[in-house]
Amino acid sequence: MNVISYTPDLDIEDICRRRAVEADDLTDRVAEIVTAVIAEGDEALRRFTSEFDGVDLSDLRIPVSVPSLPDELERAILVASRNISAFHGAQKEQVSLIETSPGVTCWRKSVPIERVGIYIPGGTAPLFSTVLMLALPARLAGCPEIVLCTPPLEDGSIHPAILIAAAEAGIAIVYPVGGAQAIAAMAYGTETIPKVDKIFGPGNQWVDTAKRLVAADGVAIDIPAGPTEVALLIDESADLSFVAADMIAQAEHGADSDVIVVSVGAIETEALMESVEQQLVDLPRADIARAALNNARIVVCNSAEEALSVVNTYAPEHLIIQTHHAETLAEQVIQAGSVFIGTWTPESLGDYASGTNHTLPTNGSARAYSGVSLDSFVRKITFQKATREGLDSLGPHVQVMAAAEELDGHARAVSVRLDADRSSIARTGFVRRKTNETDITIELNLDGKGRSDCRTGLGFLDHMLDQIARHSGIDLSVRCKGDLEVDEHHSIEDTAIALGTALDQALGDRRGIGRYGFTAPMDDALAHIAIDLSGRSWLVWNVHLIAERVGDVPTEMFSHFFKSLSDAARMNLNIQAAGDNSHHIVEAIFKGFARALGMSVARSGDADAMPSTKGTL
Numbered sequence: 001m002n003v004i005s006y007t008p009d010l011d012i013e014d015i016c017r018r019r020a021v022e023a024d025d026l027t028d029r030v031a032e033i034v035t036a037v038i039a040e041g042d043e044a045l046r047r048f049t050s051e052f053d054g055v056d057l058s059d060l061r062i063p064v065s066v067p068s069l070p071d072e073l074e075r076a077i078l079v080a081s082r083n084i085s086a087f088h089g090a091q092k093e094q095v096s097l098i099e100t101s102p103g104v105t106c107w108r109k110s111v112p113i114e115r116v117g118i119y120i121p122g123g124t125a126p127l128f129s130t131v132l133m134l135a136l137p138a139r140l141a142g143c144p145e146i147v148l149c150t151p152p153l154e155d156g157s158i159h160p161a162i163l164i165a166a167a168e169a170g171i172a173i174v175y176p177v178g179g180a181q182a183i184a185a186m187a188y189g190t191e192t193i194p195k196v197d198k199i200f201g202p203g204n205q206w207v208d209t210a211k212r213l214v215a216a217d218g219v220a221i222d223i224p225a226g227p228t229e230v231a232l233l234i235d236e237s238a239d240l241s242f243v244a245a246d247m248i249a250q251a252e253h254g255a256d257s258d259v260i261v262v263s264v265g266a267i268e269t270e271a272l273m274e275s276v277e278q279q280l281v282d283l284p285r286a287d288i289a290r291a292a293l294n295n296a297r298i299v300v301c302n303s304a305e306e307a308l309s310v311v312n313t314y315a316p317e318h319l320i321i322q323t324h325h326a327e328t329l330a331e332q333v334i335q336a337g338s339v340f341i342g343t344w345t346p347e348s349l350g351d352y353a354s355g356t357n358h359t360l361p362t363n364g365s366a367r368a369y370s371g372v373s374l375d376s377f378v379r380k381i382t383f384q385k386a387t388r389e390g391l392d393s394l395g396p397h398v399q400v401m402a403a404a405e406e407l408d409g410h411a412r413a414v415s416v417r418l419d420a421d422r423s424s425i426a427r428t429g430f431v432r433r434k435t436n437e438t439d440i441t442i443e444l445n446l447d448g449k450g451r452s453d454c455r456t457g458l459g460f461l462d463h464m465l466d467q468i469a470r471h472s473g474i475d476l477s478v479r480c481k482g483d484l485e486v487d488e489h490h491s492i493e494d495t496a497i498a499l500g501t502a503l504d505q506a507l508g509d510r511r512g513i514g515r516y517g518f519t520a521p522m523d524d525a526l527a528h529i530a531i532d533l534s535g536r537s538w539l540v541w542n543v544h545l546i547a548e549r550v551g552d553v554p555t556e557m558f559s560h561f562f563k564s565l566s567d568a569a570r571m572n573l574n575i576q577a578a579g580d581n582s583h584h585i586v587e588a589i590f591k592g593f594a595r596a597l598g599m600s601v602a603r604s605g606d607a608d609a610m611p612s613t614k615g616t617l
Contacts, residue, residue: 001293003269006301006310015297016314018229018258018363030180030209037184042191048181055152055176060192062174066167067160074164080353081132081168087355088137091374095432103390107432110378112142115194117186119201120162122151122178127202128161133357134200134372135169141377146171147186147196151178179203180210187214198222200372202359222372226363229258230347231316231336233307233329235265238322239343244275246320247296248289249348255291260314261298264307264323269298308332315366318347337366387508388425391417427601429502437490438482440498446506446601448475456480456495458488460551464590465495471594474601488553489560496561500568507533507569512603517596525579527588531596532572539566540574543589547582558586562593 004015036044042060050056069077097107118134121127131148138146148171150162158174166174175193177185183203189195198220199211208225215221230250234243243261251257261272276293280286301307308329311319315335323329326342333339337360340347351358359372386394395414402410427446434440452469454462456478469476478499482491507513510533517531539562545555566573575593579585 001269001273001296001298003298003300006299006306012310012313015299016260016310016364018226019256019295026205026209027213030206031213033180034184034187034210034213037181037190038188042193045177045181045185045190045193048179049152049177052179052181053151055154055156057152057156057176060175060177060190062158062176064163064166064172064174067163069160069164073161076353077128077132077161077165077168080129081136083353083355084132084136084357085140088357088374089140092140093375095434097432101390101394103387103392104384104394105386105390106382106384108380108382109432110141110375111381112144112378113197114143115145115147115196116143116377117147117149117196117199117201119178119182119186119199119203119207120148120150121201121203121207122153122159126150126159126162128159128165129352130201130359131162131165131169131171133359135166135171137357137372137374138200138377139170141374143377145194147175147194148173149175149177149182149186149193151182152176180206183207183210183214187217187219198377200359200376222359222376223361223369224363224365226365227256227258228253228318229316229362230260230318230320231311231314232259232261233311233319233321233323234261234263234267235323236267237324238267240268240272241275241279242343242346243322244272244279246346247276247293248279248283249346250318251289251292251296252283252285253288253292255288257292259293259296260310260316261296262307262310262314263298263300264304265302266300267298269300272298304329311336315361315364317360317362317366318350320345320347335367337361337371385430387505389508427506427508429504429506431498431502431505433494433498433501435490435494437486438480438494440481440494441477441479442495442498442502443477444499444502444506445475446503448473451475452477454478456491457482457484458491458552460553461492461495463551464586465499467587467590468594468597471591472598472601474598488557492553492557492561493564496564497568500565500571503565503569503571507601510535514600514602514604517598517600521588523579523584524581525577525584525588527575527577527585527592529576529589529592529596530572530574531593531600533570533600534572535570536572537567537570538572539563540576542576543585544578545582545585546580550583550586555582555586558589 033048045060046057093110095107095109097105099105116138120130135146148166150158153159156176158176183199185193186196186199200222202225211221228250232243232246247259251259280289283289299310312335317337319333319336320340321330322343330339330341338350338356340350350356357372361369361371395418398414399411430443432441450470450473452466454465454476456462457480465476465478478495480491480495484491513533515533541559547555549555562573562575575589577585577589
């Protein structure tokens with residue numbers, strides 16, 4: 001190992017530089033493989049697998065079974081799966097509606113990538129942990145399809161630990177293909193392996209080169225990859241046997257692994273090297289680790305500021321901090337893939353089971369890239385919606401800016417709307433309501449034709465929502481994914497809240513509406529419904545239902561539905577109904593409500609008239 005003392009004229013960039021990898025004609029050779037896979041598909045995959053892995057494949061699809069593993073390994077995989085899922089699940093981004101100007105609402109939604117490809121290296125160390133690190137976040141993000149490629153064993157099978165990790169992540173098929181040919185197959189598709197939208201996973205120089213080549217052709221990849229690396233920020237308080245163990249842990253990955261130790265003040269470098277040698281004695285991969293450690297550097301700094309300067313310049317994949325006030329120093333780290341703080345936090349925790357992701361940027365790319373997270377598996381789509389009032393407020397500013405850029409068409413797209421007759425503008429509402437219990441989207445048009453497309457998972461509720469649309473003349477679309485495995489309550493309540501919110505949004509300031517609506521028979525049942533879109537909420541519910549359920553909805557939930565609806569829509573709602581059959585009573589209520597709603601939202605003739613003698617609602 002090379003021991004370096006920090007001096008003012010020290011070339012930090014030079015000591016942080018990783019060793020250059022001799023690529024020879026690797027790029028050309030990988031390009032030939034990629035071209036062959038594009039042209040020949042499965043035939044090329046079989047030929048390259050025979051040539052490089054010594055395996056003649058009869059089937060390129062291996063169904064995932066759950067093999068028998070030692071209990072302690074299976075238990076460890078389950079613990080790791082739980083922690084990875086907990087950490088990445090917490091990264092889900094809720095949709096937040098931001099009113100940037102009065103009447104102008106913007107939001108962003110995460111949409112899962114449709115088909116992702118995962119590459120898992122085989123060789124001397126099958127990285128089944130990487131299956132968990134990549135496939136679990138993909139599942140949590142909602143990716144519909146995960147394609148997993150990994151090199152086969154000598155008999156053409158897949159390592160059992162990889163299979164059990166794949167099963168844990170919900171993967172049904174594994175493709176026994178490795179190397180650059182696997183990357184090409186996922187990038188462009190073959191007869192058997194589907195084309196994916198984004199490729200994830202580490203690999204050797206061949207795999208990394210293939211990923212770079214397909215990325216240049218427009219196929220998305222996770223992050224630029226290179227040999228693994230670790231930086232250790234220590235001082236005299238660090239346990240040198242721990243430091244030595246952390247150095248070896250990273251070095252055993254491969255002879256090209258990079259290790260740098262940065263100390264705040266002098267440390268016993270000879271003692272550290274002796275501890276490294278002692279721990280290498282019985283290490284199965286000692287030769288590999290020694291080859292890497294021969295190029296390790298120990299940089300002795302005079303202050304924490306100097307040490308942090310070295311660390312941030314190096315921008316390590318992994319950074320381990322064993323110092324006094326380790327958390328304080330960690331707060332000053334600005335360039336690193338993942339940070340491990342304190343004596344009891346070896347990098348191995350993050351590699352396997354703490355919950356953070358171990359697919360991280362290397363070779364200094366942590367300056368610009370983050371490690372894999374839930375965000376890696378989604379696309380962020382922005383949305384915006386303006387009311388007529390919002391366009392009235394913001395449109396003139398847009399016209400001025402468009403004119404300054406001499407883009408008259410942009411300005412005209414605003415002006416034709418500002419000049420339009422207010423009464424010709426459709427009154428619409430859109431609501432996205434997402435909680436831990438439900439995910440609901442509702443869109444309605446008060447000036448529609450009674451069209452309905454409602455899917456809540458509750459057949460009778462869908463039927464009643466259809467009645468609201470059909471008999472009020474309002475176009476209504478509802479999507480609700482709720483925790484029906486618990487019960488119906490949350491889905492019904494939250495649908496009503498979202499529907500009321502959409503109605504309130506579509507009504508705007510409520511100018512030009514009838515405001516009041518009044519009634520409906522249904523065979524033996526009679527429902528009297530009165531609505532006042534007054535901007536104040538109140539529910540009177542005078543209904544006696546005999547049955548406990550109508551269809552798949554508990555009858556106690558109907559009063560709750562209308563209470564939640566009236567609160568969110570800011571309406572007075574008086575419901576009186578009676579009859580002999582609960583189904584008929586409920587249907588009469590919904591039909592009567594729909595008719596009353598249609599009357600109350602109908603345009604009164606004067607689009608600017610406020611339906612109140614007070615002049616306001």
